[in-house]
Amino acid sequence: MNTLRNLMAAAILAMPAPLMAQTLDEINKLNQMTPEELLPLALAEGTVTVYSFTSRIGKVEAAFEAAYPGIDMKGFDISSTEQIELLIEESEDFITNADVIYISDTPVVLVKIFDGGIIQPYIPPRIIDRVPPALRDPILTQRLSTKVLMYNEEAHPEGPPVDSLWDLTRDEWRGRVFMVDPLERGDYLDLMTQIFLHADEMAAAYEEEFGRPIVLDGVENAGQQFIADFFANDPVLVDSTDDVNAAVGAIGQENPPLGFTSYSDRRDNEEEGWALQVANDVKPSPGIIFPAILAIADKPNNPAAARLAIDFMMGDETEFGGPGLAPFYVPGDYLSRTDIPQHPDAIPLDDFNAWLLTASEAATAVRDEVADFIVTLR
Structure with a gap:
């Protein structure tokens, strides 16, 4: 874990210092913003860091930067087990490196880092009615893996x-x-x-x-x-x-x-x-079959870009969710959005026996x- 932290620290050195802690009103205001409203704030921040339990974050990073050329996404492929250890360690050291956390292992996540106040929920307002309550409460599921x-x-x-x-x-x-x-x-x-x-x-x-x-x-x-x-x-x-x-x-x-x-x-x-x-x-x-969840760090360095990144990873308004969801619109992943059809080459979720x-x-x-x-x- 120390080796992982050293490698990540070197990559993160150039990032801006953390912002002052936001008030509840400021958080609520950001949570209600559309992508268009978030964009100028995110451009001013200029970067967003994602801890991801899947290597597919590399494809997300390329697609996000193509969609938002002024924002540098830094994606780190870290297993859920390592993420949990790292996030707890960083919290104990009063450090926030990740803006967005993409993680599985929900039994531990909810008890150790969600209830522990290390991460906070965020649901893009434009898709809230297209994700079943069971997949957004208390935290947003992007897909089932x-x-x-x-x-x-x-x-x-x-x-x-x-x-x-x-x-x-x-x-x-x-x-x-x-x-x-x-x-x-x-x-x-x-x-x-x-x-x-x-x-x-x-x-x-x-x-x-x-x-x-x-x-x-x-x-x-x-x-x-x-x-x-x-x-x-x-x-x-x-x-x-x-x-x-x-x-x-x-x-x-x-x-x-x-x-x-x-x-x-x-x-x-x-x-x-x-x-x-x-x-x-x-x-x-x-x-x-288990949730792959998206959340925001409790005190993100780049709060607007973090929300814009999650909005992007939940897919756009096209039939299959566009480039943000393309790495996950594959046979065997089941997206949480009800308005996107299941992949035709996979067993329908209702027939899946897991x-x-x-x-x-x-x-x-x-x-x-x-x-x-x-x-x-x-």
Whole structure:
């Protein structure tokens, strides 16, 4: 983390000093401004810094600067886990580097940095009625992302080679399921936590798969039993989602592995030579679907540019949202705006069987319990 901070500090040195803390009236006034009203203020600021959990921020940066040539967007690709640590550390040091925070891992975000006053919500007024209340309260969801079981559809044109998550505990899949280490990336820990929380469904899926009720072996429930059995079957833990994608999706394999990764990474199949596809019908669920949220730092250096950037990332008035949403209008991402059609090459959201990630203090406590349990399995 110190290395990351040093690299970022070097990039941020040229930024203007933080503005004086704004009054509530000033914040409310900015929150009600249109993009046209924000623009001259944002041009005077001249820059906006974004912490982003996805590398697609590079494409957003190029598109934003093309739309607003007088504003320099500085995008930093930082995982949600690292962002949370960094934002807390900066807050303790009374430092504000990011103006916009683009992040997932909502169970931790809401408890540790939203309730902690490190970030504040902002919803562009022109789109507020086009985002369902559940996706803008208490903080704005830009899209729903995923961590789901994927397979190689070139090797398996008839569909996935498994029909249950419990298949991943069989000997034939020993050492042949890839996943980013859940102790390093919060979204994969969220996946394990949801398996724990959906214990009744996991128990029913076990009985359906093996023809007998599950017998627990010193654990609390069927979800925890799956986690224990899964890790006992030697999953391959890697550093990045790209590592999972390459292992699972590379074309030309006779017997490729399976892996938990992002459904939206199918967008790179042609460019990367992959054949990734989601195992949507795996029982009881292929994984999780979760919010990717946009927020503003509690005391942003560039408050007008921050709001203009979020407005841009929520898409324009064209049919598919224009260049601000183009990096996210892909199969496997589900935009929060109801007026933009779902991507035609993706499973419709109503037919997608992933569990919707819920954020609460109780779920966050279970998440910590699951993390501690995984430590004992390693």
